[in-house]
Amino acid sequence: MHLHRYLRALGAVRGLVVLTGAAVVTGLIVPTPAMADMDPIGAMARGGHLYDNWAKTLKMDAPEDTHPSWPSDSKKKGKTTWRCKSCHGWDYKGAEGAYGKGSFKTGIKGIAGAAGKDPSAIVAIMKDDTHAYGGKIDDADLAHLAAFVSGGQVDMTQYIDPGTLAPKGDAAKGAGYYNTICAGCHGEDGLKPKEMKPFGEQMAKDPWEVLHKILNGQAGEDEMPGLRALDTQIAVDIMAHMVSLPKER
Numbered sequence: 001m002h003l004h005r006y007l008r009a010l011g012a013v014r015g016l017v018v019l020t021g022a023a024v025v026t027g028l029i030v031p032t033p034a035m036a037d038m039d040p041i042g043a044m045a046r047g048g049h050l051y052d053n054w055a056k057t058l059k060m061d062a063p064e065d066t067h068p069s070w071p072s073d074s075k076k077k078g079k080t081t082w083r084c085k086s087c088h089g090w091d092y093k094g095a096e097g098a099y100g101k102g103s104f105k106t107g108i109k110g111i112a113g114a115a116g117k118d119p120s121a122i123v124a125i126m127k128d129d130t131h132a133y134g135g136k137i138d139d140a141d142l143a144h145l146a147a148f149v150s151g152g153q154v155d156m157t158q159y160i161d162p163g164t165l166a167p168k169g170d171a172a173k174g175a176g177y178y179n180t181i182c183a184g185c186h187g188e189d190g191l192k193p194k195e196m197k198p199f200g201e202q203m204a205k206d207p208w209e210v211l212h213k214i215l216n217g218q219a220g221e222d223e224m225p226g227l228r229a230l231d232t233q234i235a236v237d238i239m240a241h242m243v244s245l246p247k248e249r
């Protein structure tokens with residue numbers, strides 16, 4: 001902003017102090033980054049970003065050391081062990097879901113049992129010795145995480161066949177949604193941006209991660225929309241179309 005415009009804006013703000021008192025002005029000058037009073041759907045989606053990768057969402061460095069509750073016999077170490085999804089899974093089922101095997105196998109239970117729980121009790125869990133997030137993640141951000149855990153989980157087995165990994169959606173409808181909502185950024189073939197794994201490959205390997213990200217958006221990628229405010233079936237129809245997209249570039 002040019003200096004004179006800045007000064008004019010400052011003058012207007014000073015005028016407001018006189019007119020409306022300091023509280024409003026504090027809001028104008030220093031918008032609370034965590035947006036604690038966001039609407040419930042926005043709060044759940046932001047909680048979904050934090051669940052995926054809180055450090056990336058908050059533009060912070062994750063701790064370098066391995067999380068105290070991460071099993072020491074696992075090959076994974078360091079930053080990734082602090083992500084909620086690493087212990088509890090993209091399907092929220094932990095050891096009973098997709099992370100019952102593979103490199104994220106920890107034997108730790110999911111968060112599905114905490115759906116509907118009092119959010120303040122969930123905040124207390126995240127601050128307990130098992131979790132150790134107190135002092136690392138602000139209370140306002142923990143509140144968004146709790147909003148997601150309590151109210152934002154979907155039962156993924158209702159939407160993705162656990163045996164075949166096929167989304168239980170209508171691919172023809174999904175093509176219309178995909179080509180109008182998603183293709184502008186991701187290409188009709190689902191190969192954009194080029195740093196990203198092709199959608200066809202993502203659908204074959206981890207459709208739960210895809211559903212989590214379609215509903216909530218992508219952690220640290222502010223432009224990627226979340227469809228949480230719409231019927232979940234729309235996201236699943238889109239996924240039914242994404243299955244047919246190329247698996248390789």
Ligand code: HEC
Pocket residue numbers: 051067068069070081082083084085086087088108109110111112113114122125126130131133145149
């Ligand atoms: C390093 C592994 C690990 C990470 C990372 C982790 N948790 Fe946990 N979590 C656990 C373990 C272990 C338990 C089970 C504790 C117990 O039963 O006493 C648990 C339990 C929970 C529960 C209670 C589930 C229930 O059925 O009541 C919630 C909710 C939860 N975690 C949320 C989170 C959130 C949100 C994050 C990210 C901010 C997170 N966890 C990150 C290991 C982890």
Ligand code: HEC
Pocket residue numbers: 178181182183184185186193195196197209210213214218221223224225227238
């Ligand atoms: C305004 C642009 C934009 C739109 C519209 C958009 N996305 Fe995205 N999306 C992104 C960006 C940027 C990323 C981050 C890509 C990366 O990881 O390199 C992303 C990431 C994703 C990811 C995670 C990819 C990964 O590697 O983990 C999925 C899945 C996804 N988008 C699906 C969709 C679907 C489905 C739609 C339509 C409902 C959609 N996106 C609409 C920009 C967009």
